[in-house]
Amino acid sequence: MAHTEWKDAPGLPDFSLLKRLARDQLIFLLEQLPGKKDLFIDADLMSPLDRIANVTILKQHEVDKLYKVELKPIVSSSDQLCFLIRPRIQTVKWISDLVNADKVAGRFRRYKIIFTPQKFYACETVLEEQGVYGDVTTDEWNFYILPLDDDILSLELPEFFRDNFLEGDQRWVTTAGSALRLLQSVYGSFSKVYGIGRCAKMVYESWRELMEDGEQRTRQPEFAKVFLVDRDVDFVTPLCSQVVYEGLVDDLFRIKCGSVEFGPDVTSSDKSIKVMLNSQDKVFSEIRNEHFSNVFGFLSQKAKNLQTAYDKRRGMDIQQMKAFVADELKGLKQEHRLLSLHIGASESMMKKKTKQDFQELLKTEHSLLEGFEIRECITYIEEHINRQVSMIDSLRLLCLLSITENGLLSKDYRSLKAQYLQSYGIEHLLTFANLRQLGLLEEQQAGETLTVMESKVGKLVNDKTVGKLTDAFSSLAKKSNFRALSKRLALVPKSGEEYDLRVPRDMAYVFSGAYIPLSCKLIEQVLERDGWTGMEEVTRMLNGQEFAVTGGSSSSEARSKTDAQRIVLVMFLGGCTFSEISALRFLGKERGCRFIVVTTAITNSSRLLEALLDNSA
């Protein structure tokens, strides 16, 4: 690799322990319902479950048939039904209907609901209201964290983003707190906690309370510092097109729970292949953090090396050949297979991404980030909408425009919105309402609406607990201040300078040298300053809510430069992108530390915006 690595980059804790814990608990729960049973699994739990306990293990514990929860009537002849679900009202209601239907049909079965990661009172209320509370037993599977890779831990809760930031529903806060508590109890306490954002603060509080309740353990900590950050602190980064290999694969093929399905155009055969993407994949681990323009060159070099390795066997005697077949051939073949897949993927990528329109799209994004030629950008977006290039991409550009410009001029806002609605239907009125609520897409306010807002805020101020609320209205008052922030934190490098993407000099390389992710820059600055001092201006523009706390193990050992002290846990509340992870990996290499990313889910621009659509349910 191009960067100079710190020779003594600290090793990472072994997170496979978390999987084992989750598996053991699940098995225990399944055994609570002895005998053959059919298992119904929430669709979005399928992949995570597969990483914890595969079908064989489930069968060993008397799971007869496996079904996906589809919220439709079921066909099952089993006398015992077990449901493994997220605590969602809709799903619980569906189960209640099943139970009631069985009752009407005079059928007796046993039902058990396993909620993961936790049970919510609301779900029990539904069971009660539907009159099946006594017919169903419930349990909790405390499966909080899925390790996706050596340095990525995911809560696999995509709905966290919408529930928390849009609906103002804080029920997942304790879940995030519990996840931290779990990490702490398995891997030791933290010496320092930083954070920014309202949700981050609440998660920290919830975590602290959990710690106080439980017994105190003094252990050699495996992490030094924790950084909590709300997704709404930085919306710009996830809205940008990703150009680092892993991010690009996610944008194009959608990485699901650490694995991706490459279609026929990549595999150059007629079938799709599912590939795990993590550090175990030697080829992938070397290119995942690279700008995609470098990837192809790297892969072809790799192919050459591989050929040389294969060629070694020429001129070998029998003995050498035997050794070669025994020791190397398998590895080479494996590498060969992976290499051809990634070459296929990057080919398909190049085909799509080097086309004229992608270049223009990137150019527009960069102009927006720089605040340059805004008029042209608006024209471009307008054309984008008119030509119906992509529903999500158009929305993404609109949001990017609004955030970077602190809202759109009334005239532009109305015309663009009207055109968007003509293109994609009036139901997006609701989408626009959602985007406005989050401060993603706003009309620059004139007098009238402001008074409405003020009266609403005023009403809240009368309330004693105003400080603790996530009121949807606060986002109305929130200005993104992107331009000022960008200037103060030097997020956008001076234009005109050549940026050699093969030798990245800062985190901006993840966006072709055009922009340093705000979230990552904040982390860098805070770690450097060991707190928020000197960043008052920045935090004010980000709406405050920052904190820095010295944690439990405040003893002198915390100061010692053990490996653990150079491991930083970053928790993204509301999701993080692969580009951010790549940027943090880069930062880690520069600073000789390692970052572990804990996220409520992996996100990207499409997922972020799809979560805010309101045209379906």
Place this chain on the structure above:
Amino acid sequence: KYYYAFNILKIELYEMGWNLKDGLRECLVAAAPYGGPIALLKGHYRRSPSARPQLEIYSSSGLPLASFPWKSGVVKQLGWTVSDDLLCVQEDGTVLVYDLWGGFKRHFSMGNEVSQSQVLETKIFHSPYGTGVAILTGALRFTLATNIDDIKLRRLPEVPGLQEAPSCWAVLTQDRQSKVLVANGSQLFILDNTACTPVTPPGLSPQASSIVHMCVSFSYKYLALLTDSGHVWMGTSNLKEKLSEVDTKIKTPPKQMAWCRRPKSQQPSAVVMWDGLLIVVGECKETIQYHLDDDSVLVPELDGVRIISGTHHELLQEVPGACEEIFKIASMAPGALLLEAHKEYEKESQKADEYLREIKEQSLLSEAVRQCVEAAGHEHEPETQKTLLRAASFGKCFLSNFPPEQFVSMCRDLRVLNAVRDYTVGIPLTHTQFKQMTVQVLIDRLVYRKLYPLAIEVCRYLKTPEYQGVSRVLKHWACYKVQQKEESDEVIAKAVSVKLADAAGISYSEIATKAYESGRTELAIKLLEFEPRSGEQVPLLLKMKKSPLALSKAIESGDTDLVYTVVMYLKNELNRGDFFMMLRNQPVALSLYKQFCKHQEQDTLKDLFNQDDDHEELGNFYVKASYKDQRLEARVALLQSAVDEYYKAKNDFSAKTTEDEMRLLRFQRKLEEEKDEQLVGFSLQDTMTTLLSVGLHKHAEQLYKDFRVPDKRFWWLKLKALAEKEDWEELEKFGKTKKSPIGYLPFVEVCIKHHNKYEAKKYVSKVTPEQKVKAHLAVGDMEGAAEAAIERRNESEISTVLSRCSATTDHLLMERLNRAKATAVKK
């Protein structure tokens, strides 16, 4: 004071503080094990309706704790539970439970069968599962409850051949099950849940024709049987082994019999009591006899028997090994020598050295110290304890590596034991009992007796962790304090907060609950204020109907489940209007409730917005609803409601857009009917695309005009649609209708995309100069591209063309271009 014989000794514990005229005569007596309280039911046998019996409760030292006239039914048996509650078993099978202050706690029944056939005899027993009650009914059947805190009645099988009350019976705990051992004459049966099994004690002397009395040891391991021939048979309770058999030579039935044995002791010994006589039987043929002046009661203990009479309270015990070794006359045991050495040392005699030497020579000094410490533990007299401990301490000085723990903890334990044995407290625990019962339980007992200061002292002295120790005691104290009716709320709240201020882990909500239960709501609220965890306050606040406070506390706690709990409670408790008003002031609760309504109660959601006059949200609500409805009329109606709401919200934009949508829907519907094309629900764009693709140009045009579709959009749309159909003629016409708002480059590109170079070329000339090069390149006209680029003298355009030229075919062109580029650069 010491009666050494057959290594049994009797110690006087207390001279009883009570003043009983008739002693224990005609009293029903029950004393709790582990030095617990004593209950007396006086005048119980008189059975005259005029004189009610009197129930009295005393400490072990005879200090009165409670006294009240018995007003319920005829009591058959008194007994204590493991947690010092008094059980009174009535003739009809009802069991009444009292605390040791005589406060009534609850009652339960032993079942219909018992109440019908009445209680004949009853026994109260303790097992690892708690306190149990066994009843022999008038129908000669046994009913059993193993744990009175979790009553599961078991009726045991019938005993064959039982015609009248059995001569004696006892409850056993074996194999994790409670069983009854019954003697009917000389026959012996074991009753368990399922069966009645006849058993024979091995080696029972054949003279006996009947078993008249039996007793089981404290640990349920041993059994003693007394036969009508006056023989006591002792063996294991599983009836597999006989330990000994002794002839008492008394053939009258005894009043009571009990085991007197310390754990791990090898010698069996039992105590049999007749009127005025107590006989201890052991392994050998001889017995020890004690004369009793007064009516007495035997109380079996873990390591001995207590004897309570009208005036005295004594402990009968096997002499502990260590004590025997040391105090035996002329003992040469190391402990005895050490004690002697220390005595001489105190006298400043050199003999001390001689004794010490003797011990050290046999390297038994550590054994000697151990013996003295252990013996001290068994002694009740503080002076003797001190002497022994001093000797131990003296011996320790000559040992280098002796671990101090045993000595230190014994000193601590003894100090605690002496304190609780004190006459005023009256808990005569032995060291063995204390270790078995644990400090936790001792503290519980002290708390139960409201001896809070002593309990706290003990906790502090034994360094019990705060959570289990001081804090717990303080909590109990506070719970008691809040029930004192004579003091004002303020005074109590203050007293509680001052005392509990720095104690860790206090749950104020528990104390407040107590206050509320005793009818002091105001005090409860005051106390809740001290509770640091707001979540803990919520359940009680709800119970007290302080819902607004409960809601804000729940929100403060950050626990959404708790918020839900309160919201759901309020929903059922309040009328709708009040409920909404309350939510309105609590946005967190409101958004949670909205989430719930979204799935469960759509209409409630609407009501919520209505109440808030949130017209914007109402509009959104209707729009959303319209998409769920299949019927067009309903959809239009819902959209109309949305329009009204948007206008009220002064959101003209949304209102207009929604009106447009209504128009569009009607239009689509009309067209669907006329032209049989699937259109309803399409976006404007999709509608126009569809119309164009099926050739309904006029209708598309109409939409374009009606909905003020931007020119650019329409041109793009039509361009694409025509190219898609490869309707080149129509395209050409369209291109000529007026000047294209999107320019002509798209025309070129669209044609190329559909592989029609011929058509594409038609539009190249119309393209603006800036796009000329691109257009020429698109149709593959290198010459034209080069012309255009050179004409425009644009360096980058020239380069673009150059890059597309191939060296073989376009040689001349490249030269021209290179020249032009050179001049362009110069310029």
